Amino acid sequence: MLSKKTQYGLKALGYLAEKYGSGPVLIADIAEQKCIPIKFLESILLQLKQHDILESKKGKGGGYYLMQPPKKTSIAQVIRIIGGPIALLPCVSLNFYEKCGDCNEENCGLRKTMAVVRDATLKVLEKKTLCDLVDLSLA
Numbered sequence: 001m002l003s004k005k006t007q008y009g010l011k012a013l014g015y016l017a018e019k020y021g022s023g024p025v026l027i028a029d030i031a032e033q034k035c036i037p038i039k040f041l042e043s044i045l046l047q048l049k050q051h052d053i054l055e056s057k058k059g060k061g062g063g064y065y066l067m068q069p070p071k072k073t074s075i076a077q078v079i080r081i082i083g084g085p086i087a088l089l090p091c092v093s094l095n096f097y098e099k100c101g102d103c104n105e106e107n108c109g110l111r112k113t114m115a116v117v118r119d120a121t122l123k124v125l126e127k128k129t130l131c132d133l134v135d136l137s138l139a
Contacts (some may be wrong), residue, residue, distance in 0.1 A: 007060075008036045009044045012080035013078060014133030016054070017070035024056065024063030044082065051081045070130035076122060086125065087118040094118070 002010075011034045019025050027045060031038040034109045045064050055067050066073070079086055081093060090098035091105055092115045105111055 002079070005040070005044060006079055008034070008040060009011050009048065009082040010046065010075065010078060010133055011042060013048070013053070013066075013070075013073075013130050014035060014135065016064065016066050017130040018134045019065050020070050024061065024065045026063045030064070047082060048078070053078065053081065070134075073130045074113070074126050075128045075130070075132070076125035081123065086121055087114065089114045092118050094122075 012030050015034055016025060016104060027038060027041060030036065030045075031041050045054060045056075049056055052067055054064050056062065056064050073075050076086060085093040085096035087093040087096070089100070090096060090113065091100045091108075091111050099105070100108070100111070103111070121129070
């Protein structure tokens with residue numbers, strides 16, 4: 001399940017994808033349009049800036065904007081930045097692997113099943129981009 005933080009981040013990025021090429025967007029506008037608490041949104045956008053998804057401009061006409069076209073940023077990349085692993089178990093995570101302490105990974109049926117789930121999920125999330133997050137009512 002996606003955390004509220006990840007959901008808010010994806011909603012904000014969908015809004016910025018819609019506004020791509022129009023210049024910086026005020027954080028207050030994003031918060032209002034997407035019903036995201038502004039203080040929470042500030043920390044999310046800062047995290048995305050630190051990972052080179054967003055850039056910001058200070059002062060008059062300032063705000064946040066995407067560093068590259070929306071079609072170049074996958075949803076999988078964003079989920080990993082904000083929410084961590086995509087895999088449902090740490091022992092099948094590609095980027096956040098942790099060994100399970102209570103089972104033999106080679107013979108674990110749960111691990112094998114969750115690896116299939118991970119692969120299927122990644123197949124979708126790596127193909128979907130920020131373009132896919134734009135609200136259809138606005139497109």
